[in-house]
Amino acid sequence: MSSIVLEARDVRYRYPRGREAITGISFHVRRGEKIALVGPNGAGKSTLLQMFNGMIRPDSGIMLFDNEEIRYDTRSLRQVRRRVGFLLQNPDRQIIAPTVYQDVAFGPVNLGYDEAAVKEAVAVALRQVGLEGFERRPPHQLSGGEKKRVAIAGVLAMDPDVLVFDEPTTGLDPSGSEDLMELLDELNHDSKTIIISTHDVELAYPWADRVILLADGRIIREDVPDVAFGNPVYVRMAHLSVPTLLELSVELEKRGFTIPDRKPRSVLDMVHIIEQHHHGSCGHPLPGTITVCNVDEGDTGTLAAWVKARKVAVGAMGTRAKQCAATESIPLEFTYGVIDKCILRALRGQDSLILTTERMVDRVAVRVDAYCKESSTTISMARLNMTEEAKKHDPSC
Amino acid sequence: MFEELLEDVAQNNGLREVNTTVKLAAGLGAIILCLLSTGYLAPLFIALVLSGAVLLLARVDVKTYAELFLVPLWFALLSAIVIVLISGGEHVYWIWDPLPFLSLSITRESINTGFFILCRVIGGMSALLFIALTTPMTDLFAVMRKCRVPDFVIDLAMIIYRTIFILMDQVRQIYHAQVMRLGYSTWRESITTFASMCGAAFIASWDEGDDLIRAMDARCYDGKFALLGESRPAGFRSGASLCLFLIAGSAAVYASQGVTLL
Numbered sequence: 210m211s212s213i214v215l216e217a218r219d220v221r222y223r224y225p226r227g228r229e230a231i232t233g234i235s236f237h238v239r240r241g242e243k244i245a246l247v248g249p250n251g252a253g254k255s256t257l258l259q260m261f262n263g264m265i266r267p268d269s270g271i272m273l274f275d276n277e278e279i280r281y282d283t284r285s286l287r288q289v290r291r292r293v294g295f296l297l298q299n300p301d302r303q304i305i306a307p308t309v310y311q312d313v314a315f316g317p318v319n320l321g322y323d324e325a326a327v328k329e330a331v332a333v334a335l336r337q338v339g340l341e342g343f344e345r346r347p348p349h350q351l352s353g354g355e356k357k358r359v360a361i362a363g364v365l366a367m368d369p370d371v372l373v374f375d376e377p378t379t380g381l382d383p384s385g386s387e388d389l390m391e392l393l394d395e396l397n398h399d400s401k402t403i404i405i406s407t408h409d410v411e412l413a414y415p416w417a418d419r420v421i422l423l424a425d426g427r428i429i430r431e432d433v434p435d436v437a438f439g440n441p442v443y444v445r446m447a448h449l450s451v452p453t454l455l456e457l458s459v460e461l462e463k464r465g466f467t468i469p470d471r472k473p474r475s476v477l478d479m480v481h482i483i484e485q486h487h488h489g490s491c492g493h494p495l496p497g498t499i500t501v502c503n504v505d506e507g508d509t510g511t512l513a514a515w516v517k518a519r520k521v522a523v524g525a526m527g528t529r530a531k532q533c534a535a536t537e538s539i540p541l542e543f544t545y546g547v548i549d550k551c552i553l554r555a556l557r558g559q560d561s562l563i564l565t566t567e568r569m570v571d572r573v574a575v576r577v578d579a580y581c582k583e584s585s586t587t588i589s590m591a592r593l594n595m596t597e598e599a600k601k602h603d604p605s606c
Numbered sequence: 607m608f609e610e611l612l613e614d615v616a617q618n619n620g621l622r623e624v625n626t627t628v629k630l631a632a633g634l635g636a637i638i639l640c641l642l643s644t645g646y647l648a649p650l651f652i653a654l655v656l657s658g659a660v661l662l663l664a665r666v667d668v669k670t671y672a673e674l675f676l677v678p679l680w681f682a683l684l685s686a687i688v689i690v691l692i693s694g695g696e697h698v699y700w701i702w703d704p705l706p707f708l709s710l711s712i713t714r715e716s717i718n719t720g721f722f723i724l725c726r727v728i729g730g731m732s733a734l735l736f737i738a739l740t741t742p743m744t745d746l747f748a749v750m751r752k753c754r755v756p757d758f759v760i761d762l763a764m765i766i767y768r769t770i771f772i773l774m775d776q777v778r779q780i781y782h783a784q785v786m787r788l789g790y791s792t793w794r795e796s797i798t799t800f801a802s803m804c805g806a807a808f809i810a811s812w813d814e815g816d817d818l819i820r821a822m823d824a825r826c827y828d829g830k831f832a833l834l835g836e837s838r839p840a841g842f843r844s845g846a847s848l849c850l851f852l853i854a855g856s857a858a859v860y861a862s863q864g865v866t867l868l
Contacts, residue, residue: 287826302814304768311831345834347613349771349775
């Protein structure tokens with residue numbers, strides 16, 4: 210997992226008749242990482258991103274993909290662009306074709322897939338972003354979030370290893386950005402390396418594995434988020450602000466709270482710190498249960514009734530789970546950071562249900578176990594299978 | 607300015623999911639029947655059936671449909687009046703010679719001709735509107751390929767189609783920005799404002815073109831463009847209704863041969 214997939218060695222770039230946009234940058238990206246390139250407007254983020262797939266050729270220095278130098282002849286460029294998917298900030302600029310199907314099929318067709326393979330690639334990509342049934346829709350009738358998803362599907366259809374997003378959440382409403390970040394997590398879970406550029410520190414802080422702070426075409430700092438954002442000097446140099454959680458943890462530390470080495474990256478971490486200070490007295494003596502339901506298995510038709518009977522809060526993880534909740538008209542309490550929010554709920558002694566898909570079921574267990582070990586509490590987890598549930602209630606089966 | 611576009615109506619109409627060929631056959635068949643007919647009843651019958659289909663099956667708003675129909679209808683009406691006045695005949699009802707070389711008359715024959723042509727226009731127009739309101743452009747691209755239209759023409763058409771909407775959106779934004787700052791307040795002012803909007807739209811479209819090439823390159827463009835073929839089978843109901851319509855239309859044409867108003 211730690212092999213290097215993208216690398217820049219002292220790259221420099223000057224716009225024609227302009228100032229130097231990139232002034233000597235070196236860094237690397239490992240396979241499967243989530244990298245956030247953070248910096249103010251005009252720091253050279255977009256320019257740097259466009260070097261990853263050879264859209265911009267550096268004046269000096271070299272870019273490496275998979276430990277091989279990127280060459281700029283047509284054939285090599287095609288190869289790189291297939292494996293490094295690029296998403297422009299404005300999806301209207303990225304969507305070329307008159308219908309969703311045609312746009313998503315654009316890449317596969319140009320890569321020379323046969324018709325059946327194109328259909329398959331488009332179907333898979335649309336399923337991944339949750340836009341099944343949109344094939345015949347023209348892009349100008351879609352909402353901003355849907356357009357973004359079409360653009361992402363268009364890139365996914367080429368099955369790239371690395372996904373590069375230029376300001377992925379601009380123009381999206383808060384819930385749309387949360388959905389998008391969740392989708393990025395899902396894609397990362399599918400072993401895709403993801404690089405985003407943003408100036409939203411609150412967004413980058415909990416999400417990224419590593420943060421690269423950029424200002425005036427230089428790297429100011431490259432580190433894990435709490436270190437990169439933790440130093441006010443760097444943050445000021447990059448015209449950014451310290452993430453609220455980090456600022457809060459610094460303040461609490463000054464007031465005598467014990468802050469672990471790994472700085473809090475979510476509300477859950479923060480609550481844990483505060484609770485420990487109070488010797489666990491704010492929590493509920495009897496933690497609630499987290500039930501996990503895989504929407505791909507069993508019949509989800511009776512799910513709504515199950516939820517209603519138990520009065521649990523429901524969260525959905527992943528695009529398909531959210532669609533299932535919508536079709537079964539189950540009201541969703543959480544759509545982002547679901548596991549953390551359900552743990553928080555469990556600590557208050559309340560039950561919750563997480564709707565998710567096969568691949569993500571284990572992730573819930575891993576996260577909950579990790580939390581329990583860290584905070585030495587026990588939160589009970591249960592699996593819910595609607596088919597078995599039906600059998601239980603109906604002895605004739 | 608910038609109301610709902612014809613294309614938007616077509617994208618959301620009730621017959622959207624019906625096989626494109628069936629819809630095109632109905633529209634084109636209706637036009638041919640209108641041209642073949644020699645009496646005024648058949649075109650009126652076709653117009654009635656197709657308008658009914660547009661309003662009841664495709665569920666197009668009556669007001670939208672009436673607005674679309676009335677504009678060309680005025681032109682047709684004016685032309686019909688001219689025809690009535692200048693084409694002569696034997697049964698003269700009224701005649702006037704204002705100038706030695708010009709004689710205006712209303713005769714039985716001229717009324718018949720004028721009315722017949724008006725009915726034909728109504729029939730043909732309802733057929734055209736039927737196609738326009740039930741078949742969105744995006745479905746026609748696949749038909750164009752089937753008709754052996756060269757690929758580069760179709761690709762260009764598709765890119766143009768997509769860009770029109772982006773450009774429309776930009777023009778709409780520029781227009782609103784201008785109106786908000788009192789751009790079109792006087793007649794003189796509105797000329798300059800309109801000119802500056804055109805300039806801004808031109809620059810925007812130029813940029814758009816650059817970006818389009820970049821976006822296509824980033825996605826490995828190799829001269830190929832995907833098409834979404836027809837995946838919806840004709841189906842028994844739509845096929846049967848098409849046949850029924852064409853047979854009934856032909857029967858109407860045959861039965862109303864030479865039928866005149868007067």
